[in-house]
Amino acid sequence: MTAPQGTSLGAAAPGGGALLAPPKGRGRVRRGSRFQSAARVLILVIVLGYLILPLLAMLEFSTRGDYGTRSLEAYAAIFTYSNMVDGITTSLGIAVVTVFGMLLLLVPTMVWTVVRVPRMRRVVEFLCLLPLAIPAIVIVVGVGPIYRWLGQHLGPIGASPLTLALIDIILVLPYSYRAIDGSLRSIDTATLADASRSLGATWPRAILEVIVPNIRGGILSASVLAIALVLGEYTISSLLSFNTLQVVIYLLGKRDPFVSVAVSFAALLFAFALLFVISRYAPGAVNRGQRAVEEPAE
């Protein structure tokens, strides 16, 4: 049935109410929503500008050639500075040791806490977040004697910059804890561990074969955060006189600011690339735990 011409369906409503009348205040809603959209875009532009402008400035500065031309000379020169190469390899080495150390320390501890002693979860969380409250200079003062002892008694191993990983593992705990904790909460860790154990798995196998694959996203995030933090760490390395990437960049900045900025920019791109890898591969691992099928009649 069609409505008679000139009569709206709205007029047919009993009591004068319109069945299809536009909601009251719709114009206001539209104006409000337009204002909100504009505000969102404005905030986005400001934030992106805040983040991107320094990067563009770095890119612009590091690619300056002679007489207003553009050149990648600074990037090509990175590997001509042996100190820089050493700094990069040292920092990458520390990052690798830090990631492995952090995962070895954190994953079994957190799984054990969730499965066997859930009441200790708060305590573990508190301990992991503690480094946020301790300034780097305090840590250096505290661990300085230990590093002196290591250097005197363990020879080249004790004096190796890789020992910085011992501090970095502590520094990355707050960030890594959050990333792994989020993943552990997204699965039923206790039940999965119990199921695995009841089928005959030892604790290490239960963690490695059942828990770890299902918190892959959190582990990747924790690892990237750890790498980013180690690559950017300056204070402790400098105070303990280890020539890591940031220390070398700082020193080089005094001699050749173009190469110094080029390295910083390249390090940032490296961190972005890692983040891209995370966003590309991590979510699937997390989502597998979620139900995606409606209950069919069986």
Add this chain to the structure above:
Amino acid sequence: MTTASAHPSQTAPGRGVGVSFEDMHRWYGPVHALDGLTLEIAPGEMVALLGPSGCGKTTALRALGGLDEVDSGRILVDGQDITHVAANKRDMGVVFQAYSLFPNMTARDNVGYGLRLRGVGDAQRRKRTDEMLELVSLSGQANRYPHQMSGGQQQRVALARALAIQPKVLLLDEPLSALDAKVRRQLREEIRRIQIMVGTTTLFVTHDQEEALALGDRVGVMSAGRLEQIAAPAELYDRPRTKFVAEFVGLTNRVPAMAERDRAIILGTPVPLLPGSAGSGRVTALVRPEAIRLTPGPDGAAGAAGVARVVAVSFLGSLARTQVALPDGTLIVAQMTASESSTLGPGIAVTVGVVPSPVFAVEPD
């Protein structure tokens, strides 16, 4: 301490082993989760532990599976003391209440996981895995991941995974509670069929009476860490031995009665009392709805004080439940076939009678 001995089961004599809980105690802080639990399960038998939340039934199951420790007492499986044996060395198949399939593995990999841990070769593992998936009617789902399956399918795969390792004992920890009613009934029957087929000794934990009574060779009712009674389903239902069991299992009407020695007068009918009932004088009889008889037209039971009247009739398919208000205001429920209740409706006066089968009586309200 409550003792319950093994009972011959209706399951096939397979590779089932006997299980004994001996005076088990478990404390969680001030909570006595297991209070002297003693229980024997015969080889191949399926025992259902039934009770309200927090009664200790899951604690008992997890203790048998090695997933929780006990403070004292012993657990014997096939005569061996396994109280302090690690969970991964007990050879128990467990199906959990929560979906417990490993999300990173397909159904086939899940079922084959326990076999892989036991070093079973690829070909044999695949054969056994396929057999198990066929047993639970999921052959076509072998390559699906858990998130691609429904809840019922996931629990069937979990059952196949638990059975694949040919466990000494199968432990079912409320495996149906997360499923909807229809799937739940189907899977319940499937579990019973499979358990009878493989003959594995099984401990099934549930808070659902219908499930426990339908599945168990024997049903144990637990309360506050103690085993109140364990018996065949019909015996448990018809002859409860404690007040808790009488009130917890099935529906009961609380009807005022007068007791003397071993019988009570309930709505004018003398009815034998079960052992353990309250003594003489005024008591409250716990009468099953199916033991109540309703006849249209007031007479007898309503007595001089007034007439009993139907308040409401609930149609339940083949059965119907009729709510009746006695002259003193007490509301009781009668259960009968739907055809028997067809003449009843709200407001109709009825004669209320009781079948003279034994009842349990408690102190008056």
